[in-house]
Amino acid sequence: MITIILILSFTGFYLGYATTKRQKVPVHLYIENWCQQKSKAANSLGYVLLLFACSLTIYQFGWGSGIFTFTIILMTIASLIILLQPLHLMTYKTLSPTFVLIFLMEFLFF
Numbered sequence: 001m002i003t004i005i006l007i008l009s010f011t012g013f014y015l016g017y018a019t020t021k022r023q024k025v026p027v028h029l030y031i032e033n034w035c036q037q038k039s040k041a042a043n044s045l046g047y048v049l050l051l052f053a054c055s056l057t058i059y060q061f062g063w064g065s066g067i068f069t070f071t072i073i074l075m076t077i078a079s080l081i082i083l084l085q086p087l088h089l090m091t092y093k094t095l096s097p098t099f100v101l102i103f104l105m106e107f108l109f110f
């Protein structure tokens with residue numbers, strides 16, 4: 001469940017990040033072109049994904065700790081996206097093994 005929350009939070013924030021007009025977002029995940037062309041739809045979809053991730057976190061942990069946990073998850077993911085995207089470190093080759101490793105760790109150790 002945590003992996004799903006992380007993926008939804010990452011996708012939701014990244015959709016919002018890729019629609020920015022202030023800086024040029026490099027095309028590494030191939031979703032950036034769609035986000036630039038249809039920025040309203042991408043922002044709306046990003047907000048829906050973030051809201052769904054928040055509701056899953058609340059369902060998993062309860063009201064107080066769910067909102068607090070979602071805030072920490074969102075701050076961490078947002079910081080990683082803002083720091084690693086300009087360095088061109090976010091590609092399918094780096095994200096796929098990362099999420100697979102997180103998924104395996106969730107089911108092997110928890």
